[in-house]
Every structure is written in C-alpha cells, then in structure tokens.
Amino acid sequence: MAAVPMFALAPALPEIVLAASALLLVLIGALRGERAAGLIEALTFVALLVAGFLVVTQGGERLETFGGSFVVDAFARFAKVMTLVGSAAALLMSGDFLRRAGINRFEYPILILLATVGMMMMISAGDLIALYLGLELQSLALYVVAAIDRDNARSSEAGLKYFVLGALSSGMLLYGASLIYGFTGTVSFAGIAQALQGEGHAGAIFGLVFIAAGLAFKISAVPFHMWTPDVYEGAPTPVAAFFAAAPKMAAMALLVRVFITAFPGIVDQWRQIIVFVAIASMALGSFAAIGQRNIKRLMAYSSIGHMGYALVGLAAGTAEGVQSVLVYMAIYLVMTLGTFAFILSMRREEGPVEGIDDLAGLARTQPYAAYGLTILFFSLAGIPPLAGFLAKWYVFAAAVEAKLYTLAVIGVLASVIGAYYYIRVVKIMHFDDPAGAAFTPMSAGQKVVFALASIVILILMLPGAPAPLNGAALAAARSLF
DSSP, X not given: OOOXXXXXXXXXXXXXXXXXXXXXXXXXXXXXXXXXXXXXXXXXXXXXXXXXXXXXXXXXXXXXXXXXXXXXXXXXXXXXHHHHHHHHHHHHTTHHHHHHHTOOOTHHHHHHHHHHHHHHHHHTBOBHHHHHHHHHHHHHXXXXXXXXXXXXXXXXXXXXXXXXXXXXXXXHHHHHHHHHHHHHSOOBHHHHHHXXXXXXXXXXXXXXXXXXXXHHHHTTOTTSOTHHHHHHHHSOHHHHHHHHSHHHHHHHHHHHHIIIIIOGGGHHHHHHHHHHHHHHHHHHHHHTTTTOOBHHHHHHHHHHHHHHHHHHHHHHOSHHHHHHHHHHHHHHHHHHHHHHHHHHTOEETTEEOOBGGGGTXXXXXXXXXXXXXXXXXXXXXXXXXXXXXXXXXXXXXXXXXTTOHHHHHHHHHHHHHHHHHHHHHHHHHHHSOOOSSOOOOOOHHHHHHHHHHHHHHHHTTSTTTTHHHHHHHHHHHHTTO
C-alpha cells in the first residue's frame, strides 16, 4: 500500500495531536506513577487547548482524508470546538474533587483525552466504518472512566451497567450498519444517500431503525435512557459532569450528520422515529425528575429531557432545524457545565453531599453561589429572557416552520411541567432554613467554570448577543445540505 503524504492527513491534525499526546502521557504515567497525576492533568488540558486552536484555524472549506472516511466541514468544526470546551471544562473542575476523594489517578485525564479523540472521529465520520471506530474508541474509554473509583461498589456497578448496555447498543448499531451496507452496497454516507433515491427502501429503513437505536443510547434518549440515572448517581461526580457535557455534544452531532447526509431522501420515514424519541424523552425528563431527591439523578433526567428538545430541531429536517440543534446543544453545554461545577463543590467537612435538601438556605450561607445557580436553573427551565429560553425558542420555531405543530405544542407543555422541579430547587435555596454548615469553598477550577457559565447565560440575554452563535450555527448547518 502506498504511503499517505503527511499533508494529506492535515484535516485530521487535531486528532493526531491528541492521540500522540495520549501516548506520551501514558509513558510519563508509567515512568513516574501516581506522582505524575497533577502534571498529566495539566498537560492534558494544554493538549485540548492546542487541538481547539488547530480546529479553529483549519479554514472554512470542506476537507477530506482517508478516502472520504474523515470529513472536516463547518459543521464538524463547530461541534468539535464545543466538544473540546466540554472536555477541557470537565477536566478543569475535576482535579480538586478527585484529590480529596483519593482517586486522583493519572489514567483519568488520559482516558478523557482518548474519549475526546473518539468523539472528534465521530463528528467527522464520512462513512459507517469511521462512525463505528469513533464510537467504540469513545465508548471503551468511557466504560473505564465510569468505574474509575474501583473501591466503591456504586461506581463499579455504574461502570458495569454502562458497559453491558453500551455493548448491546454498539451491537445494534453494527447490525443496522451491516443491513444498510447489504441493501445499498456502500458504507459512505454520500453513496448511501445516492442509493436511496426513489422508492422501495424497506430493508435500509429497517437498518436505519437499528442505527437510530444505537445512537439514541449514546445521547441517553428514551427508550435507551435506562443507564443514565444510575451511572450519573453511582459514578464519581466529575465523571457524571463529563458524561453530561462532551459525549452528549459529539453523539448529537453524529446523529445529525448521519440522518441529514446519509438519508436525505427518506426524511419522512426517519422523521417518525425522531418525533417519537423526542416526545418520549421530553415527557420522561419532565415527569421522572419531579420526585428526585438526589441532585445528580435530577441532572440525569434533566439531560434526557434536554436531548428530547434538541431532537425537535432535527425532526424538522431543514438547515434551520440543524442550526437550532447546534444552538441548543451549545447553550445546554454551558448550562450543564456551570451546574456541575457547583455540584462538585457541594462538600462539608464530613465529605461530599448530593441531596437536594442540602441546598436549603444556600442564599443565606453562600449568596453569590446561590444567585449563580439560580440563573443556571432558570435557564435550564427555559424561563425568558435567559439563554435556555432562546435555545427552546429556536427548536420549537424550526418545528413550527416544518409544520410539526403537535410536536412543538407537546414540547412547550413538557417544558412548562419540567420547569417545576428546577423552580423547586430554587425555592429550597432561597426560602428554606439552612440544613447545615456552609459548603467548603470552591476550587479555582470550579469557580472559573461556574462564573463563566453564569456570565455567558446572562450575556446571551443582551440584544444582538446571540448573533455570532446563530451565524456560526447556520454556517455549520448549511455545510450539510
């Protein structure tokens, strides 16, 4: 086989840098042991920043390598930047928690790095093989991350559940991919789109159902959500923070790319799948979270609901619909990272706490933290004029434009019901008597992420502030059509 010239690999340079960094860091860890944990964490953060810089400076044109299996376009760049932001922020705010918990192993940042390589591969996938490779690289790293606290039974259980169900979903996705290959004779997304022009594609649609099931697991959409509350609650909080941010962004980007670029001729067929999953996810996210007493389980059901809202935009099947998904996911990422930055700081002298009732009287003991968290929770609830409201407005507007009126109405009703459990937490913070001593001070990383997230949510309220985000998302969406 002829050698591939180096410049031909330029589109994949950010991924190559991350993969090479991971190999180097493994060597450092193997030589220095646990003493290298802090150094490896810092170097991982630098590697993520370098990769982000390389993604941003790749230019605006569409690039391909590995025979069209790896595609870099405006859509990929947008999603990759968001994913790298999610990974870097999760890493920045995790260190202090892991050190206090005694699980500050040097493998953790490296696994985050490897998972991020997989996510970026998923986002740039141009065919079914690249899709599967990226998905498995991400998943294998995440299985280990979920069970990183191996001395804790809950963490081990979370890792095992995620592994078993993840393996099942990967098998379903692989079966769906093989069916599509069998009925179309190609694995490339462009080739599949060409083969499915016209009528009579029952076999390929059957394969598409299996692929949708595999990807729905990765974004924890109903009915493949069952792992999410248990893993969020059982895994260490930094792991839950990471799971809620970057992997969600990457999986949603992959879902959008697959449906829009590989199946543009059968929109009416796959729209039915997306509409069902969106309605089920919004409904479950709204109702199941009401009775929760653990803040991490609450955030798990919240993330399920938010994936449902994002899918409303995809159901439209238009460039404006994809734009609304990207805007929604970007705002969701900021809100989630900010909220988890605070959850990571919920610690008293006796150790970390996770109960919602532990937030009682926070406005009196830590007023600034309470006000920041109030902003984030109101935004998650979609209360105007905060950023969360804008995000929901865009996806519902895209659905209405595509004449999906019933879906938009159900989405609005689910949002109203879901607002209850966010407002309940705000009520506990501001109106209940303090439940105990104030939490220990936030670490520097947690403060940075929490403050930046709260400020970004407030800035997006200002007239004209969302315009750059909307413009970048629209350019990204149009690159798929």
